[in-house]
Amino acid sequence: MRKINKYIDHIKDEVDDAEEYAEKYIELKVNNPQWAKLYHDMSNQELLHAQNFKEMGESIYAEMKNTYMPEETEERWEHCMRKYADRVAKIKVMLSM
Secondary structure (H helix, E strand, O other): OHHHHHHHHHHHHHHHHHHHHHHHHHHHOOOOHHHHHHHHHHHHHHHHHHHHHHHHHHHHHHHHHHOOOOHHHHHHHHHHHHHHHHHHHHHHHHHOO
């Protein structure tokens, strides 16, 4: 349980940072394109980190699902995956602006 919760926390942290950098990218895009590009790149890097943690978490989740997983942990993981998908889609739209 602790392992999966750690991955949930890592995913959230990385997506939070990606969103923050995407917002900064939009803010700086017109007046400071050089810095905007840096924020754009950092946001993409954070999305990659989140994806890596997601894949590792999915592996742990599959292992736990075959043994024992409390319902609360399963619900927390499923909620994290829904939020992850929604937020990543939003960030990708922001980065495409």
